[in-house]
Amino acid sequence: MSQTKTALVTGGTRGIGYGVAEELASAGYHLILGYRQNQARAEDAKTHLEGTYAVRVFLVKGEAGEESTVDAFFSCIEENFGGKLTALVHNAGAYWQNRAHNKPDANGSWFQGWEAYEFFQGMYPKCFIRLVEKAVTCMEDERGYIVAVSSPGCNNSRGPVLAYITPGTGKASVEYLVRHYAKQLAPRRITCNVVIPGFTKTEAWDPVVKELGAEQVDAFIGSCGMKRWATPREVGGVVSFLCSEKAAFITGASLPIDGGVHLK
Numbered sequence: 001m002s003q004t005k006t007a008l009v010t011g012g013t014r015g016i017g018y019g020v021a022e023e024l025a026s027a028g029y030h031l032i033l034g035y036r037q038n039q040a041r042a043e044d045a046k047t048h049l050e051g052t053y054a055v056r057v058f059l060v061k062g063e064a065g066e067e068s069t070v071d072a073f074f075s076c077i078e079e080n081f082g083g084k085l086t087a088l089v090h091n092a093g094a095y096w097q098n099r100a101h102n103k104p105d106a107n108g109s110w111f112q113g114w115e116a117y118e119f120f121q122g123m124y125p126k127c128f129i130r131l132v133e134k135a136v137t138c139m140e141d142e143r144g145y146i147v148a149v150s151s152p153g154c155n156n157s158r159g160p161v162l163a164y165i166t167p168g169t170g171k172a173s174v175e176y177l178v179r180h181y182a183k184q185l186a187p188r189r190i191t192c193n194v195v196i197p198g199f200t201k202t203e204a205w206d207p208v209v210k211e212l213g214a215e216q217v218d219a220f221i222g223s224c225g226m227k228r229w230a231t232p233r234e235v236g237g238v239v240s241f242l243c244s245e246k247a248a249f250i251t252g253a254s255l256p257i258d259g260g261v262h263l264k
């Protein structure tokens, strides 16, 4: 059995994905990191991770919803790691057209329309299915870990967030798929879990802060659970644990990492 550990992290160059990448690198994982367009940040991430943790890091640019991006991930795994993958983390996420959705339309509907719906379906469940179907052909039995990143309100542990209907249907599908693949892969002893981060300080919040103002956003965070932001590395540490032998018997779980936000 090969001892090299390799992980593919979508959206692994900034924010929560970078926190995941850093925790996995510190655990000795070599990395394939996906990103959409921010080349400079991707290169900074590679330089820092390789320099600090002495692991190999490969960058793959592409839209998560495109099949060609998933193909490029697996070509990279084939070329650089002999087609072997230990862990898959599907984390990439963004707002539709980089705008937070903070108001219903004139009819009171929060639905953002079918183009936005297709964008989120492509980036969340479609991409996850494509990734998992290929990843499991690259994983050894008893040594494969799959983790998806969801959001608050996409299962029964918390009420729906009205502004999140369009992305939320995509994330909710991913949560279903996690249970499906956990069941399918249990005989191979490959695990599949979903984490549900609470409010985590990343650049994804910039449009919300711009629209509502920092004071209002801070007041909101101060009203939830432990009354503070999560850090990307707090989320990353839990994902890294789920991608370790210590978590070999955890599968099909939906784990909030949110300081109690789901108790609201």
Ligand SMILES: NC(=O)c1ccc[n+]([C@@H]2O[C@H](COP(=O)([O-])OP(=O)(O)OC[C@H]3O[C@@H](n4cnc5c(N)ncnc54)[C@H](OP(=O)(O)O)[C@@H]3O)[C@@H](O)[C@H]2O)c1
Pocket: 010, 011, 012, 013, 014, 015, 016, 017, 034, 035, 036, 037, 038, 039, 041, 062, 063, 064, 065, 091, 092, 093, 094, 123, 149, 150, 151, 152, 196, 197, 198, 199, 200, 201, 202, 203, 204, 205
């Ligand atoms: N932040 C929170 O409070 C929070 C809470 C719960 C769940 N989440 C979830 O956590 C995940 C990461 O969020 P974040 O806050 O870390 O976001 P972020 O700081 O904006 O980072 C997003 C990362 O994903 C990549 N990405 C974005 N859209 C993509 C696309 N269409 N195709 C390929 N890559 C794409 C970005 O690449 P570029 O750098 O090239 O743009 C970047 O690497 C998302 O799934 C989000 O829903 C976040």
